[in-house]
Amino acid sequence: MSVLIFIDQSEGHVKKSSLEALTYGADVAKQLGTTAEGIVLGTVTEDLTALGKYGVSKIHQVSNAALNNVDAQVYASVISEAATASGATVIVFSHNQTGKAVAARVAAKLKAGLVAGACALPNTSNGFSVKKTVFSGKAYAHVNILSAVKVISLNPNSYKTVATEGTAVVEALAVTVNEPKVKITAVNKITGEVPLTEADIVVSGGRGLKGPEHWGILLDLAKELGAATACSRPVGDAHWRPHHEHVGQTGVQVAPNLYIAIGISGAIQHLAGVNRSKVIVVINKDPEAPFFKAADYGIVGDAFEVVPQLTAAIQKMKAGA
Amino acid sequence: MKILVCVSKTPDTTSKIAFTDGNTKFDEAGVQWIINPYDEWYSLVRAIELKEANPAATIHLITVGNADAEPIIRKALALGGDEAIRVNTDNSDAYYIAAQIAEVAKQGGYDLIFTGKETIDYNGSSIGGMVAELVDSPYISLATKFDLNGTTATVVREIDGGEETAEVALPVVVSCQKGMAEQRIPNMRGIMAARTKPLKVVEPIAVDALTSIQSFELPPAKAGVKLVAPDNVAELVRLLHEEAKAI
Known part of the structure; x- marks a missing residue:
C-alpha cells in the first residue's frame, strides 16, 4: 500500500x-x-x-x-x-x-x-x-x-x-516503454509567459478595452503583478488577442488566487471559466455589469483611467514594502 | 469509414444549480436540457463535416442514459448523423459509461470515436481516455483541429502552455474542443429527417461502477462586492494586500 x-x-x-x-x-x-x-x-x-x-x-x-x-x-x-x-x-x-x-x-x-x-x-x-x-x-x-x-x-x-x-x-525504474502510435510532428509552446492555468494572478480584458491597440495598459498591470494575461471570448474571436488566452466555458478554465477582469461584463459562460478564482476584482464602467455580483472587489469606472493608476499604486506599494 | 460520436445530455449553461433529497440529487425542476456543447459544437459538427467531404462515411451517435435523453439525441440527429444508439441506464460513473460505449464501439468496428473535451455538468474529461483504453486505441485529448488524409489523421491538440501537431493512423479516439468546428443550427429538413432516423435502444452490459456520488454542495455565497471609488485605487491595492492577501 x-x-x-x-x-x-x-x-x-x-x-x-x-x-x-x-x-x-x-x-x-x-x-x-x-x-x-x-x-x-x-x-x-x-x-x-x-x-x-x-x-x-x-x-x-x-x-x-x-x-x-x-x-x-x-x-x-x-x-x-x-x-x-x-x-x-x-x-x-x-x-x-x-x-x-x-x-x-x-x-x-x-x-x-x-x-x-x-x-x-x-x-x-x-x-x-x-x-x-x-x-x-x-x-x-x-x-x-x-x-x-x-x-x-x-x-x-x-x-x-x-x-x-x-x-x-x-x-x-525498468518498465516496458512501447513505441507510441501517435507521431508528434510539431510542438508550439508559448515561451516567456506565465502559463495561464498555473498563474497565481490573471489579468483579463474584454470588449470594454475597445481594441487590441489598447492592451498596453493591461500588459503593464500584468507585468507589475507578474500575472498571466487572458481575455473574454469576443476578444479572442475578434483576434484582438491570441486564442489560447480565451478563458470561459469553451476556453481555458482558470483558478488563480487573484483574477482581475477589465472591461468584461461577466456573462455566465465567462464566469464558468473563472469562478474558481479565490479573489475576483472587476473594473467596469457599467455598474449593472453582472460580473460585479461574482466579484469580491470592484471599481465602477473607466478602465483607461483606472488601470494605469492601479499599476502605479501597486508599484508604489511594492516600493514601500 | 465509420464514426462514432458520443453525445451527453447536460443542463443548459445558464441553469440554476440546486440540489434536492438532502443534497444528493441535482434539482431538475425548470432545467432546460441541451446537448453537451463540446459534444455538439465540436465533435458532432466536425464529424458531419468529415462526412460531407466523404459521403461514404457513416456517423453513429451514442448516448448512455435513460429515455429522458431521447429528445437530446433527436436534436443531435437533426444536425446530422445516420443513426443513434442509446444505452439504457441511469448510472453516472465515468467508467461504467465508458465501458458501455467501448462495448458498442467494439461491436461496431468504428474507425473514429469523437467525444467532447468534457461535459459541462461533471467536468471529468474522462470518457474519451477510458474508452480509448478499453478499445486499446491511441487517444488524442483536447483536440482543436482534425483532418483526415486517407486513414491517417493530422491533429492539433492543446498541451500545457501550447499546442502540438501529431499524426496518427486510424482507429483513434479524439476529445474535441473549440477550434474543431463552428456551431451549426439544425434546419427544418434536418429536424424532419431526424424523426425517422433509427434510434436503437440497447441494454447495458454488466459492469461494476467504480464511483458513486454521495452528495452535492454549493459554494458559500459571495459576501458581496466591495466597491472602491475610481479615484481611490490606493484603497483597492491596500484591500488586496492586507485583507485579501492576494498581492
Missing part, C-alpha cells in the same frame, strides 16, 4: 501543478498511514532528490527520451505498470492537460475509480470520498471511490504547495 504521484514535466522542469500534486499525495499518504512515492517520465534536468521536501520518500524515474512527449497510451501503460509493481493503492495526477489525457486511461486500465478535478483531501471516515468541482465550478460533489485502487486528479491551484525538509531517493 502506498500513494503514487505522477510528476509532470515539461522540457526537463517539473511543473508547478505537480508540486501541488506531490504535496496533496503526501498528505493523502499521511492520512492513510503509508508512504508517498513519485514517478517521473522522460529526461529531467532538475535535481529530483530535492522533491523530497514535498513529502515523497522515493521517486521512480523512467528517463527514456521517448517519453519526453506525452503519449496517453504509452504513459498510461508505464504508470499502471509502476503502480502495480510498487503496490500503490492511490494514484495522484494533476488535472492539467497531461492529467486529462492520462489519468482516465490509467483508471480504466487498472479498473480503478477516478475522481477527476478533485479540490480537497479525501474523507476516509466512512469509505473514501473525494470532493470535486462540478457544474463548471458552480457546485461541488463528494464522490465515493468504491474500488481498491483509486485515481485522483487534482485541480491546479486548488491545493497549497508546502515545502519542508527532506530528500527523496531517485531510482531508475
Whole structure:
C-alpha cells in the first residue's frame, strides 16, 4: 500500500501543478498511514532528490527520451505498470492537460475509480470520498471511490504547495516503454509567459478595452503583478488577442488566487471559466455589469483611467514594502 | 469509414444549480436540457463535416442514459448523423459509461470515436481516455483541429502552455474542443429527417461502477462586492494586500 504521484514535466522542469500534486499525495499518504512515492517520465534536468521536501520518500524515474512527449497510451501503460509493481493503492495526477489525457486511461486500465478535478483531501471516515468541482465550478460533489485502487486528479491551484525538509531517493525504474502510435510532428509552446492555468494572478480584458491597440495598459498591470494575461471570448474571436488566452466555458478554465477582469461584463459562460478564482476584482464602467455580483472587489469606472493608476499604486506599494 | 460520436445530455449553461433529497440529487425542476456543447459544437459538427467531404462515411451517435435523453439525441440527429444508439441506464460513473460505449464501439468496428473535451455538468474529461483504453486505441485529448488524409489523421491538440501537431493512423479516439468546428443550427429538413432516423435502444452490459456520488454542495455565497471609488485605487491595492492577501 502506498500513494503514487505522477510528476509532470515539461522540457526537463517539473511543473508547478505537480508540486501541488506531490504535496496533496503526501498528505493523502499521511492520512492513510503509508508512504508517498513519485514517478517521473522522460529526461529531467532538475535535481529530483530535492522533491523530497514535498513529502515523497522515493521517486521512480523512467528517463527514456521517448517519453519526453506525452503519449496517453504509452504513459498510461508505464504508470499502471509502476503502480502495480510498487503496490500503490492511490494514484495522484494533476488535472492539467497531461492529467486529462492520462489519468482516465490509467483508471480504466487498472479498473480503478477516478475522481477527476478533485479540490480537497479525501474523507476516509466512512469509505473514501473525494470532493470535486462540478457544474463548471458552480457546485461541488463528494464522490465515493468504491474500488481498491483509486485515481485522483487534482485541480491546479486548488491545493497549497508546502515545502519542508527532506530528500527523496531517485531510482531508475525498468518498465516496458512501447513505441507510441501517435507521431508528434510539431510542438508550439508559448515561451516567456506565465502559463495561464498555473498563474497565481490573471489579468483579463474584454470588449470594454475597445481594441487590441489598447492592451498596453493591461500588459503593464500584468507585468507589475507578474500575472498571466487572458481575455473574454469576443476578444479572442475578434483576434484582438491570441486564442489560447480565451478563458470561459469553451476556453481555458482558470483558478488563480487573484483574477482581475477589465472591461468584461461577466456573462455566465465567462464566469464558468473563472469562478474558481479565490479573489475576483472587476473594473467596469457599467455598474449593472453582472460580473460585479461574482466579484469580491470592484471599481465602477473607466478602465483607461483606472488601470494605469492601479499599476502605479501597486508599484508604489511594492516600493514601500 | 465509420464514426462514432458520443453525445451527453447536460443542463443548459445558464441553469440554476440546486440540489434536492438532502443534497444528493441535482434539482431538475425548470432545467432546460441541451446537448453537451463540446459534444455538439465540436465533435458532432466536425464529424458531419468529415462526412460531407466523404459521403461514404457513416456517423453513429451514442448516448448512455435513460429515455429522458431521447429528445437530446433527436436534436443531435437533426444536425446530422445516420443513426443513434442509446444505452439504457441511469448510472453516472465515468467508467461504467465508458465501458458501455467501448462495448458498442467494439461491436461496431468504428474507425473514429469523437467525444467532447468534457461535459459541462461533471467536468471529468474522462470518457474519451477510458474508452480509448478499453478499445486499446491511441487517444488524442483536447483536440482543436482534425483532418483526415486517407486513414491517417493530422491533429492539433492543446498541451500545457501550447499546442502540438501529431499524426496518427486510424482507429483513434479524439476529445474535441473549440477550434474543431463552428456551431451549426439544425434546419427544418434536418429536424424532419431526424424523426425517422433509427434510434436503437440497447441494454447495458454488466459492469461494476467504480464511483458513486454521495452528495452535492454549493459554494458559500459571495459576501458581496466591495466597491472602491475610481479615484481611490490606493484603497483597492491596500484591500488586496492586507485583507485579501492576494498581492
